[in-house]
Each structure stands twice: as C-alpha cells, then as structure tokens.
Amino acid sequence: MNPDQMSVDAVIDAVSAVFMVVGALMSLGAAIGLLRFPDLMSRMHAATKPQVLGLFLLLCAVGLQLRTWWVWPVLVVAWIFQLLTVPVSAHMVGRAGYRTKHLHPELLSADELEAVVQQAAGEHGFTDDK
C-alpha cells in the first residue's frame, strides 16, 4: 500500500470518527433538552436532533467506514424513511399536546391555531375549553 492511499484512509477514518462523536453528542443534547426544557413543545424541538441530524451523521460514518459505493443508496433510503416518518409522528404528538393543553401559553410567541380551534368549536356547537 503506497503512502498516499494510507493518508487518504487516515483522513476518511478521522472524518468518520468526528461524525460518530458529533452524532452521539446530538443524542446527549436531546437528553439534556428533554430534562431541562419546561414544556412538551420545547422538548419536541430538542428531541428531533438525534432523529434526523444524528442519524444522518452516523449513517455517513457507516458509509465512510465501509468504503464501497453500493451502500450509499441503502443508507439514503434508510435516512429518507426516517425523514418521512419523523414529521408525521411529531405532528401527531404536537397536535395531541395542543388539544390536551400540555403547553404553557405564555411561552408561545405566536399561536395561529387558537382562532381556528375557536371557530371550529363554534361551528360544532361545543366549546373545547375544559
């Protein structure tokens, strides 16, 4: 093995090591956010980090370590699948959290759903303020 290829190998190893450590730190950031943030909405903000960016960095590390081209489509499919499912579940959880009043209204800077909810409650003849 010539020295040039060895240095390329070392660079790829270093990049994937950095990706792995940063991806693990995303999980730690999410855990700290879960413990420190005051309500459900801000915790959801913290929880997205390892699910999207952390998984991206770690799948990139896997692809760099395997050093073949055919794994990249598989890893991209895994990541896109995560990208498709995470917003849907976050939307459902956020909607349920809004409906069951798991939020601190004084922490919101804008509440665009309030008027819609009030209008829908008026049309259906019941109020949702229990």
Added chain:
Amino acid sequence: MMPLVLTITAVVLSLAAGGAIIRIARGPSLLDRVLASDVLLAILGAALCIDMAVNRHLNNLMLLVSISIIGFVGSVTVARFVADRRKQPDES
C-alpha cells in the same frame, strides 16, 4: 483511533439514554413519556449505527429501519389515543 471513538460514544450515549429514561420515569404527562421513549429509540439506533461503523458490517440496517417503524407507529398510536380520550366528554 476506533477504540477511543467507541469509548467516547459509549459514554455519551449511556448518559443520553439515562437522561431519556429519567424523563420517561418523571415526565408529567403521557406525551412527554412518548417523546422520551422516541428519543430512547433514536439513541438505540445511534448505538446500532456506531456498531456498524466501527465493526464495518451492515447487519443492523434492517433492525435500524424496523426500530424507526416501531417508533413511528407507537408515537402516532399513543397520540391518537390521548386525543380521543380527552375529546370524549365533549362529544357525549
């Protein structure tokens, strides 16, 4: 270099999993617990990815995808369940 990376990521992911488990145990509402268990699944997926990267194999990829399916189905189901249970007194 790889053993050092493995040690660092193991410590970091263990701390993260501990934080998520504390939030599952303490979380004031059901939705907080669902969110924290989603994060715990993401941490598990991160551990599987790091295992694949360090040992240079792809055996865990299907497990990774199925873990994300389980997290998706679980959180959507629980979110619907919570919304339905709180809405019922209004509709009756």
